[in-house]
Amino acid sequence: MADDANTRTTRGTLTKARMEAFSDGVLAIAITLLVLDLAARPPGSPLEQFLRDWTAYLAYLVAFLTIGAAWIAHNSLSDDLEHVDRIFLRLNLLFLLSVSFLPFPTRLIGDALDKSASSQRVAVTVFGVTVLATRLLLAAMTAYAERERLRRAGAPDLDLQDAQDKMRVAVAVYLGAIALGLLLPFVAIVLYFAVAIFLVVPFRAVGQAIVRKPAASGSER
Amino acid sequence: MADDANTRTTRGTLTKARMEAFSDGVLAIAITLLVLDLAARPPGSPLEQFLRDWTAYLAYLVAFLTIGAAWIAHNSLSDDLEHVDRIFLRLNLLFLLSVSFLPFPTRLIGDALDKSASSQRVAVTVFGVTVLATRLLLAAMTAYAERERLRRAGAPDLDLQDAQDKMRVAVAVYLGAIALGLLLPFVAIVLYFAVAIFLVVPFRAVGQAIVRKPAASGSER
Amino acid sequence: MADDANTRTTRGTLTKARMEAFSDGVLAIAITLLVLDLAARPPGSPLEQFLRDWTAYLAYLVAFLTIGAAWIAHNSLSDDLEHVDRIFLRLNLLFLLSVSFLPFPTRLIGDALDKSASSQRVAVTVFGVTVLATRLLLAAMTAYAERERLRRAGAPDLDLQDAQDKMRVAVAVYLGAIALGLLLPFVAIVLYFAVAIFLVVPFRAVGQAIVRKPAASGSER
Amino acid sequence: MADDANTRTTRGTLTKARMEAFSDGVLAIAITLLVLDLAARPPGSPLEQFLRDWTAYLAYLVAFLTIGAAWIAHNSLSDDLEHVDRIFLRLNLLFLLSVSFLPFPTRLIGDALDKSASSQRVAVTVFGVTVLATRLLLAAMTAYAERERLRRAGAPDLDLQDAQDKMRVAVAVYLGAIALGLLLPFVAIVLYFAVAIFLVVPFRAVGQAIVRKPAASGSER
Numbered sequence: 004m005a006d007d008a009n010t011r012t013t014r015g016t017l018t019k020a021r022m023e024a025f026s027d028g029v030l031a032i033a034i035t036l037l038v039l040d041l042a043a044r045p046p047g048s049p050l051e052q053f054l055r056d057w058t059a060y061l062a063y064l065v066a067f068l069t070i071g072a073a074w075i076a077h078n079s080l081s082d083d084l085e086h087v088d089r090i091f092l093r094l095n096l097l098f099l100l101s102v103s104f105l106p107f108p109t110r111l112i113g114d115a116l117d118k119s120a121s122s123q124r125v126a127v128t129v130f131g132v133t134v135l136a137t138r139l140l141l142a143a144m145t146a147y148a149e150r151e152r153l154r155r156a157g158a159p160d161l162d163l164q165d166a167q168d169k170m171r172v173a174v175a176v177y178l179g180a181i182a183l184g185l186l187l188p189f190v191a192i193v194l195y196f197a198v199a200i201f202l203v204v205p206f207r208a209v210g211q212a213i214v215r216k217p218a219a220s221g222s223e224r
Numbered sequence: 225m226a227d228d229a230n231t232r233t234t235r236g237t238l239t240k241a242r243m244e245a246f247s248d249g250v251l252a253i254a255i256t257l258l259v260l261d262l263a264a265r266p267p268g269s270p271l272e273q274f275l276r277d278w279t280a281y282l283a284y285l286v287a288f289l290t291i292g293a294a295w296i297a298h299n300s301l302s303d304d305l306e307h308v309d310r311i312f313l314r315l316n317l318l319f320l321l322s323v324s325f326l327p328f329p330t331r332l333i334g335d336a337l338d339k340s341a342s343s344q345r346v347a348v349t350v351f352g353v354t355v356l357a358t359r360l361l362l363a364a365m366t367a368y369a370e371r372e373r374l375r376r377a378g379a380p381d382l383d384l385q386d387a388q389d390k391m392r393v394a395v396a397v398y399l400g401a402i403a404l405g406l407l408l409p410f411v412a413i414v415l416y417f418a419v420a421i422f423l424v425v426p427f428r429a430v431g432q433a434i435v436r437k438p439a440a441s442g443s444e445r
Numbered sequence: 446m447a448d449d450a451n452t453r454t455t456r457g458t459l460t461k462a463r464m465e466a467f468s469d470g471v472l473a474i475a476i477t478l479l480v481l482d483l484a485a486r487p488p489g490s491p492l493e494q495f496l497r498d499w500t501a502y503l504a505y506l507v508a509f510l511t512i513g514a515a516w517i518a519h520n521s522l523s524d525d526l527e528h529v530d531r532i533f534l535r536l537n538l539l540f541l542l543s544v545s546f547l548p549f550p551t552r553l554i555g556d557a558l559d560k561s562a563s564s565q566r567v568a569v570t571v572f573g574v575t576v577l578a579t580r581l582l583l584a585a586m587t588a589y590a591e592r593e594r595l596r597r598a599g600a601p602d603l604d605l606q607d608a609q610d611k612m613r614v615a616v617a618v619y620l621g622a623i624a625l626g627l628l629l630p631f632v633a634i635v636l637y638f639a640v641a642i643f644l645v646v647p648f649r650a651v652g653q654a655i656v657r658k659p660a661a662s663g664s665e666r
Numbered sequence: 667m668a669d670d671a672n673t674r675t676t677r678g679t680l681t682k683a684r685m686e687a688f689s690d691g692v693l694a695i696a697i698t699l700l701v702l703d704l705a706a707r708p709p710g711s712p713l714e715q716f717l718r719d720w721t722a723y724l725a726y727l728v729a730f731l732t733i734g735a736a737w738i739a740h741n742s743l744s745d746d747l748e749h750v751d752r753i754f755l756r757l758n759l760l761f762l763l764s765v766s767f768l769p770f771p772t773r774l775i776g777d778a779l780d781k782s783a784s785s786q787r788v789a790v791t792v793f794g795v796t797v798l799a800t801r802l803l804l805a806a807m808t809a810y811a812e813r814e815r816l817r818r819a820g821a822p823d824l825d826l827q828d829a830q831d832k833m834r835v836a837v838a839v840y841l842g843a844i845a846l847g848l849l850l851p852f853v854a855i856v857l858y859f860a861v862a863i864f865l866v867v868p869f870r871a872v873g874q875a876i877v878r879k880p881a882a883s884g885s886e887r
Binding site for chain 2: 460467471474531535538545560561564567
Binding site for chain 1: 686687690691693694695697698699700701702704706711712713716727730731734737738741742744745824825866867868871872875
């Protein structure tokens with residue numbers, strides 16, 4: 004190979020910075036585009052229209068929190084990397100594909116509101132498969148970084164460890180919810196909401212922040 | 225804990241940089257998406273259509289300035305932080321949720337233009353609750369940063385101090401406008417406009433810039 | 446003032462970096478959102494529909510190049526700044542308002558294609574006033590930076606000097622085109638196109654690049 | 667010239683950083699906006715509607731991968747640059763124009779699904795010309811950087827070399843597909859998909875990653 008290890012590392016680091024910038028962009032856009040599909044849908048009085056749309060708001064919230072959790076995990080994984088390589092960049096692209104696809108099933112759920120149960124089933128299933136793919140691609144990126152020793156020495160970032168600890172539960176519930184959604188679409192949405200909350204909230208850190216006196220701060224990030 | 229304080233700070237700083245990048249992305253997108261909901265609405269001559277839409281333009285302007293003020297306050301708060309922690313990241317996510325939701329009530333106001341008073345009431349109330357939530361989440365982030373000593377030593381950034389000084393007035397007017405909007409929706413929009421101007425304009429700095437001779441520049445940022 | 450000059454400069458520099466990030470975001474989104482309003486409009490064969498839409502493509506191209514020119518001028522102005530102050534941040538916000546509003550008149554022009562001459566007049570006039578406002582706000586930011594000595598010592602960036610040199614001509618043609626557009630909307634669009642090309646193309650640098658032998662490169666940026 | 671070589675380089679480097687930020691923004695937005703044009707289109711049962719839309723999904727995937735490949739090549743070219751000059755900035759703007767235009771033909775393909783063959787021909791041809799333009803502008807930027815010696819000393823980045831190696835094949839297939847698309851639009855879409863895969867996948871690196879034992883990692887980025 005023509006370029007030596009030193010140049011390689013510099014370049015890998017530069018590329019990592021741009022991969023983060025591009026990923027932050029895609030994640031920020033996907034999370035913000037979700038709002039475009041909220042709408043007051045006739046019939047009914049304005050207040051009824053607004054309130055009757057609660058599944059659309061719930062789907063919006065679930066998608067927002069799911070992308071937010073993906074951003075936190077991505078940020079935390081990337082923080083831990085020394086550099087990235089060419090294959091990691093492509094895995095990242097697939098991860099971004101799954102995230103930026105999510106507004107589509109979210110919109111389908113909103114549209115399926117007053118349609119047939121079969122519309123709801125299709126919408127909820129596509130939603131479930133998409134969030135499952137997002138989580139699996141994060142796991143694949145983490146595993147690849149481990150295998151190729153892209154990570155820095157030292158203990159993993161707490162959010163990364165959290166994401167890894169919660170992975171099995173999240174995937175199991177996702178699989179269950181996808182199956183359940185074929186019968187009871189609304190129950191599946193509630194389960195996706197529960198997983199999003201489970202992924203976003205750092206339970207131990209919140210517990211410590213509540214118990215601890217303000218003066219003792221700084222002992223946990 | 226496995227990682228020492230030094231690594232922790234480095235990571236917290238890295239994370240802060242990406243939190244800023246992600247937040248800048250979401251705020252920039254939310255503020256720019258607002259334009260998608262402007263439209264010339266029949267009936268009437270083209271000029272009449274364009275001019276008759278003034279509440280939609282006003283709502284656009286209010287939303288633009290409100291997000292702009294939120295960006296300035298966020299930027300100024302974040303400038304003052306040494307690092308961020310895991311809970312701060314989640315508070316930031318909730319703040320971004322409230323900001324990126326704002327285009328929806330803004331669109332509702334534009335759509336309610338030639339509809340019933342009840343449409344306008346719903347639209348204006350949702351708008352008011354959203355801008356109130358944005359402001360309260362900024363206050364929560366500031367208070368949390370204070371409590372957990374995430375801030376740098378030294379006096380706060382002037383824009384941050386300004387935001388804190390103006391907070392009580394803004395929240396009070398927001399609460400009043402939400403109540404008033406149930407009776408007089410257009411008056412509420414005008415009040416939201418007034419608060420946005422109040423939050424964006426740094427009165428003292430403007431006053432000094434006008435009074436001061438150009439040569440004396442540099443004494444106030 | 447509580448914070449000394451040193452802290453102030455550090456903060457002004459940090460804020461400048463985030464102002465650039467936020468502005469890049471808004472400009473990038475505004476320039477990319479333009480594509481959402483392109484559409485094949487019946488009636489006619491598919492090819493006829495595609496080709497008949499040429500004013501919409503022209504408006505798209507003019508808006509794209511106008512925002513591109515604004516980005517180049519903004520980048521070049523910001524490069525030359527030592528730091529930014531609070532009032533500059535607000536001027537920048539107004540500049541972003543004018544840029545992010547531009548997709549609306551661009552859409553109006555596309556929609557006015559097969560409508561009355563009066564629709565076209567309204568659309569073209571709003572477009573002209575918006576691009577004029579963008580240019581004037583850039584001039585205001587440059588003048589304010591000069592007055593408050595925010596600029597670095599040394600000669601201005603070549604693109605900034607170029608933008609200043611071309612300002613009078615651009616504003617004069619904009620004013621003429623706004624007046625002319627009330628009679629001949631299509632002529633006005635062509636003039637806006639000419640100004641966009643005039644602003645984007647660095648004639649001297651292009652001339653030198655063509656004349657110069659490749660080996661002599663590096664003498665002009 | 668008033669400013670010396672040193673200032674020039676610093677400015678060229680600053681400008682390069684903002685060119686990357688702006689380009690990342692446009693590319694991230696273009697790749698994420700694609701999702702807005704996915705839709706379930708009547709008639710048929712919900713599942714039929716969802717599945718029947720496969721050409722729209724394929725076009726989405728092709729456009730996503732094509733923009734992803736363009737981002738990887740752009741990132742890799744930019745990594746290799748010492749600084750950028752004024753003409754390079756404008757070439758970059760044209761490149762961004764071609765990328766941000768791509769969502770329009772992608773939407774045309776989705777819309778042409780159940781329309782006449784002639785709609786499909788127009789949509790596929792515009793798509794092909796756009797992706798060809800993107801690739802040619804990347805080649806022009808690479809050639810210009812070479813001619814003006816904007817590149818760093820040393821061997822090119824592997825992804826850049828890859829992009830250059832694959833350029834001729836990609837352009838040849840694009841030209842063939844544009845011609846073929848006039849007769850067989852669906853075959854052309856499949857060819858664009860094949861080129862996107864060909865451009866995105868780093869075959870040698872993947873081969874080495876598969877063959878190599880995990881422990882031997884680090885010998886190839």
